Amino acid sequence: MPERTLAVLTLDGVRVMVPAGTTVLAALQNAGLSPLRRSLSGEARGALCGMGSCYECRAVVDGQTVRTCLTPVQDGQNVRRLMEVNREV
Amino acid sequence: MKAIVIGGGLVGAACADALARQGMRVTVLEPGPVGGGATAAGMGHLVVMDDSPAQLALTARSLELWEALAPALPRQADYHGCGTLWVASDEEELAAVEPKRRAYLAAGREATLLDAAELARAEPNLRPGLAGALRVPGDSVVYAPVVAQFLLERAGATVQREAVAELIDGGVRLESGEMLRADVVVVANGIGAVSLLPDLPLRQRKGHLLITERGPVHIHHQLVELGYLKSAHGNDEDSVAFNVQPRPTGQLLIGSSRQFEQPDREIDWPLLRRMLRRAAEFLPALENISALRIWTGQRCASPDHLPLVGPHPHLDGVFLATGHEGLGITTALGTAELLAAQLFGTPSELLKHDFTPARFERMPEPAHA
Numbered sequence: 001m002p003e004r005t006l007a008v009l010t011l012d013g014v015r016v017m018v019p020a021g022t023t024v025l026a027a028l029q030n031a032g033l034s035p036l037r038r039s040l041s042g043e044a045r046g047a048l049c050g051m052g053s054c055y056e057c058r059a060v061v062d063g064q065t066v067r068t069c070l071t072p073v074q075d076g077q078n079v080r081r082l083m084e085v086n087r088e089v
Numbered sequence: 090m091k092a093i094v095i096g097g098g099l100v101g102a103a104c105a106d107a108l109a110r111q112g113m114r115v116t117v118l119e120p121g122p123v124g125g126g127a128t129a130a131g132m133g134h135l136v137v138m139d140d141s142p143a144q145l146a147l148t149a150r151s152l153e154l155w156e157a158l159a160p161a162l163p164r165q166a167d168y169h170g171c172g173t174l175w176v177a178s179d180e181e182e183l184a185a186v187e188p189k190r191r192a193y194l195a196a197g198r199e200a201t202l203l204d205a206a207e208l209a210r211a212e213p214n215l216r217p218g219l220a221g222a223l224r225v226p227g228d229s230v231v232y233a234p235v236v237a238q239f240l241l242e243r244a245g246a247t248v249q250r251e252a253v254a255e256l257i258d259g260g261v262r263l264e265s266g267e268m269l270r271a272d273v274v275v276v277a278n279g280i281g282a283v284s285l286l287p288d289l290p291l292r293q294r295k296g297h298l299l300i301t302e303r304g305p306v307h308i309h310h311q312l313v314e315l316g317y318l319k320s321a322h323g324n325d326e327d328s329v330a331f332n333v334q335p336r337p338t339g340q341l342l343i344g345s346s347r348q349f350e351q352p353d354r355e356i357d358w359p360l361l362r363r364m365l366r367r368a369a370e371f372l373p374a375l376e377n378i379s380a381l382r383i384w385t386g387q388r389c390a391s392p393d394h395l396p397l398v399g400p401h402p403h404l405d406g407v408f409l410a411t412g413h414e415g416l417g418i419t420t421a422l423g424t425a426e427l428l429a430a431q432l433f434g435t436p437s438e439l440l441k442h443d444f445t446p447a448r449f450e451r452m453p454e455p456a457h458a
Binding site for chain 1: 302303338339379381382
């Protein structure tokens, strides 16, 4: 059995430990961080396609806005949902 | 009286609306979604431009028609009177602003000169050291696909989701083989006109656009560098120019690029990098914003940068409304007014200028089916 490595990330300020090889989207969803975004009129938004086409799962990873469904987790990542970032702006 | 309009973009929709108001029954043929071609790809900047007297007349009249239409538009059309700032990088460009201002005033459009300090106050995110700007407060922006749908509904036009295979005497033959008859056929499908009329003097001119995330950088006007005109009218080489629009959502729409004979939809990354670098030279804060989407579109350019509006020189009952290059959204309404004037004798000041396809002498007869 290969050893399962773990990555430690920060999701909206909370440290979580997730299996390496998963996506940031999976980490967010498993941590119960939903919705991922809010539309301009305040409606809840979250991942729709899970394959990089819909752009609905965007979040800020280490300062860059990315599609979380296409972003593998890496040890030490700092992930923030857009509404958390925009609240500061 | 029956009319067929080929093309369900904004130009086709505006023409359909104008013909319906003259009592014609209008069928619009559009194989794709309404407003899904150049209409959706463009910025939707309603802008007065003065490269030629005819272009100034057409854009200025069109802005008047937009102002008249605006109260009727659905909210989703995002009609927004933000005005344009033509930004001068240096004294040489600023010197060219005064004749431009006078031309705009003569065409009945408000235009004011901003010096360097006034420009910095109007748009604090622009880099320091710019020479000034021409402010054209009557320019606007609009989300054109919604307007196309609105005009088609207002016209009561029948929209058939079909492609036209060829023009025939007194009508068209569809890809399905069906023949449709009409008293008037209006070819208003942008660069698609070339597949029906191969001899038209039209070329594709590809452009890139990028839309950002909602973000911290706010601008108040559509910002265009005066150098844009060099880009729009320069030679055949790829060119970029600073042209950024504030969206009502707090996003920015960033252009612009021009490339001849690039019929694909692919992103040209080196050119995009040039375009964004140019934009960031004027708006340094762009470096801190994320892009959301990037897309391309095809303008339909004529040799003299004016559209082809009017009767086909050799085909009875066939009228053209194409070749608007980057001004099709602005000039769709003026185009429709002009077409109605040509067909029905309704008044239009635009008849003073020659927009007819016949101005390009070399248009051999296409083979009849």
